[in-house]
Amino acid sequence: MELSYWEYKTWLTNVDFTIVGSGIVGLNCALRLRERFPKAKILILEKGFLPQGASTKNAGFACFGSISEILADLDIHSEQEVIELVAQRWKGIQKLRKNLGDKAMDFQVNGGHELFLDAAQELYQKCVQNQSEINALLHPIFKADAFHGSPNTFGFKGIKENYITHRFEGQLDTGKMMNGLLKLVQQAGITILNSITVEHFSADRSSVKIKTNRFEFSSKKMLIATNGFAPQLIGEDVKPARAQVLITKPIENLPLKGTFHFDEGYYYFRNIDNRVLFGGGRNLDFKGEETDRFGNSQLIQVHLDKLLKEVILPETPFTIDHRWSGIMGTGMQKKPIVKQLSENVYCGVRLGGMGIAIGSTIGHNLADLIA
Numbered sequence: 001m002e003l004s005y006w007e008y009k010t011w012l013t014n015v016d017f018t019i020v021g022s023g024i025v026g027l028n029c030a031l032r033l034r035e036r037f038p039k040a041k042i043l044i045l046e047k048g049f050l051p052q053g054a055s056t057k058n059a060g061f062a063c064f065g066s067i068s069e070i071l072a073d074l075d076i077h078s079e080q081e082v083i084e085l086v087a088q089r090w091k092g093i094q095k096l097r098k099n100l101g102d103k104a105m106d107f108q109v110n111g112g113h114e115l116f117l118d119a120a121q122e123l124y125q126k127c128v129q130n131q132s133e134i135n136a137l138l139h140p141i142f143k144a145d146a147f148h149g150s151p152n153t154f155g156f157k158g159i160k161e162n163y164i165t166h167r168f169e170g171q172l173d174t175g176k177m178m179n180g181l182l183k184l185v186q187q188a189g190i191t192i193l194n195s196i197t198v199e200h201f202s203a204d205r206s207s208v209k210i211k212t213n214r215f216e217f218s219s220k221k222m223l224i225a226t227n228g229f230a231p232q233l234i235g236e237d238v239k240p241a242r243a244q245v246l247i248t249k250p251i252e253n254l255p256l257k258g259t260f261h262f263d264e265g266y267y268y269f270r271n272i273d274n275r276v277l278f279g280g281g282r283n284l285d286f287k288g289e290e291t292d293r294f295g296n297s298q299l300i301q302v303h304l305d306k307l308l309k310e311v312i313l314p315e316t317p318f319t320i321d322h323r324w325s326g327i328m329g330t331g332m333q334k335k336p337i338v339k340q341l342s343e344n345v346y347c348g349v350r351l352g353g354m355g356i357a358i359g360s361t362i363g364h365n366l367a368d369l370i371a
């Protein structure tokens with residue numbers, strides 16, 4: 001379909017900044033650009049009819065790293081690097097809360113509990129033994145002992161007698177968070193064009209020519225915020241990682257409240273609207289889940305059903321209401337990639353499983369790469 005003179009002139013001419021992707025990073029990048037360049041023409045191109053990667057699909061944990069995750073990180077990073085990683089997540093959540101307000105995204109701090117399956121004796125011992133040391137390490141960030149043991153009050157089965165709880169971990173309504181961000185972006189006079197896939201670009205010293213599935217145009221600068229889909233456009237070390245989730249129908253008198261992780265974070269669940277949202281199991285088939293195609297696999301869904309019935313809700317009847325998946329961006333390192341790729345092209349990608357905590361800051365930092 002040919003575009004009209006008016007369509008080109010109004011939406012696709014004299015574009016200062018084009019952001020590819022309207023996830024948490026793309027939206028925060030746009031807001032920061034508006035702050036820095038009040039008069040600029042800012043355009044966001046999004047391939048989904050809604051944001052369609054991880055930001056509208058996730059579990060809504062505002063987390064900073066469970067104790068086993070922090071211990072695993074200490075095996076491959078220095079203490080200082082781990083402190084910086086956790087501090088970045090903590091500050092990122094404060095930034096998100098400041099930008100949107102707790103009410104707008106139903107932000108609650110109910111604690112985050114790490115459970116240990118009976119078979120995970122060694123890991124449990126290691127975490128219990130190192131709890132004080134990790135609390136001391138992270139004290140400068142949380143100004144308190146973040147981790148403490150708590151009894152199995154929610155009646156999970158097949159797990160050790162105590163959880164290790166992070167007292168500051170929170171949870172939010174992912175849909176409300178994204179809707180709130182989209183509203184801020186609209187209020188800031190930024191255009192989002194949905195169902196537009198960027199297929200190719202070529203950059204020279206003055207601009208970037210962008211080819212989409214519908215039209216071609218030029219933009220002075222382009223900022224790529226496509227996370228797990230980044231390999232389709234750029235050659236950085238990012239791999240797609242699909243994550244599968246299910247949610248139950250509402251359960252009367254559902255006792256559990258908070259966020260929960262087990263098996264070194266490969267499984268996670270929480271309460272929301274009297275339901276249990278449960279996801280994970282990527283470790284059952286890493287290769288198969290290294291894909292940017294949405295979908296569920298029987299192997300993982302059967303396992304999620306089994307754990308939900310045997311561990312999480314052993315005494316409570318439930319029905320599964322809905323299943324979905326999302327695509328994350330991971331790589332050899334946990335650190336996101338925020339960098340300038342050529343004179344007018346930039347990227348902020350590889351958010352891993354912590355995008356709620358760090359997405360606001362990464363979007364901000366991506367925008368700040370512009371001189």
Ligand SMILES: Cc1cc2nc3c(=O)[nH]c(=O)nc-3n(C[C@H](O)[C@H](O)[C@H](O)COP(=O)(O)OP(=O)(O)OC[C@H]3O[C@@H](n4cnc5c(N)ncnc54)[C@H](O)[C@@H]3O)c2cc1C
Nearest residue numbers: 021023024025047052053054055058059061198326355356
């Ligand atoms: C099931 C699941 C559970 C998770 N749970 C949590 C959690 O509890 N807590 C937490 O902190 N993190 C969680 N995460 C991770 C978190 O959601 C991500 O780190 C974060 O959303 C990444 O944001 P983003 O903006 O970088 O990427 P995305 O949200 O993936 O945004 C990228 C956007 O780019 C668009 N796009 C891609 N290619 C193109 C193209 N060529 N042209 C135009 N548009 C394009 C996509 O459609 C997408 O909307 C979870 C992720 C998943 C999948």
